[in-house]
Amino acid sequence: MIKTIAFLKCKAGLTREEFVRRYETQHAPLILSIAPQVCEYRRNFLLPEGAITAPGASKVDFDVVTELWYADQAAFEAAMAAFTSPGNAARIAADEEQVFDRAYTRFYVVEERISAIAAR
Numbered sequence: 001m002i003k004t005i006a007f008l009k010c011k012a013g014l015t016r017e018e019f020v021r022r023y024e025t026q027h028a029p030l031i032l033s034i035a036p037q038v039c040e041y042r043r044n045f046l047l048p049e050g051a052i053t054a055p056g057a058s059k060v061d062f063d064v065v066t067e068l069w070y071a072d073q074a075a076f077e078a079a080m081a082a083f084t085s086p087g088n089a090a091r092i093a094a095d096e097e098q099v100f101d102r103a104y105t106r107f108y109v110v111e112e113r114i115s116a117i118a119a120r
Contacts, residue, residue, distance in 0.1 A: 001069055001070070001071065001072070001112075002069070002070040002071075002072065002073060002075070002076040002109065003067060003068070003069050003070075003109070003110050003111075003112050004067070004068045004070075004076075004107060004108060004109050004110065005065060005066065005067055005068075005107075005108050005110050006065070006066040006068075006105065006106065006107045006108075007061075007062035007064075007065055007066075007104070007105070007106045008062055008063065008064050008065075008066060008100050008104070008105055009061060009062050009063055009100060009101040009103075009104035009105070010063040010064075010099075010100065010101065011097075011098065011099055011100055011101050012101060014099070016045075016063075019063065019099065020045055022098065022099045023043060023064065023099055024043070026095060026098070026099065027095055027096070027099050028041060028043065030091065030092065030095050031068075031083075031092070034082050034083060034088050034091070034092070035078075035079035035082045035083060037070055037071070037075040037076070037078045037079040037082070038068050038069065038070060038079060039069050039070060039071050039075070040067070040068070040069040041066075041067070041068055041069075042066070042067040043064055043065075043066050043067075044064060044065040044066070044067070045063065045064045046060065046062070046063055046064065046065070061104050062104060062106075076109075
């Protein structure tokens with residue numbers, strides 16, 4: 001399984017509700033239509049209430065952490081090829097301009113580790 005994580009910032013001028021609605025009804029369906037190789041797609045919208053940050057920590061510059069899973073390397077490579085093909089890349093960029101502040105976008109391939117937790 002291959003996993004990617006993106007840190008994305010809301011476009012200035014959108015309310016949180018508009019941001020979530022546009023992401024869920026516009027951007028996520030577009031991504032899934034372009035890359036059917038994505039086998040799981042999660043959006044984790046930050047809630048500022050109750051956040052715990054260390055004194056002196058940098059200000060958070062993203063509003064959502066997005067997780068995408070691909071079954072294997074071949075699926076990942078096919079999705080990346082689909083995302084970066086000129087026509088699709090232009091469609092994604094145009095859509096992102098309506099939802100995100102693209103200057104803050106960060107996208108990483110990650111190695112996920114899961115802790116086994118005994119039944120309590």
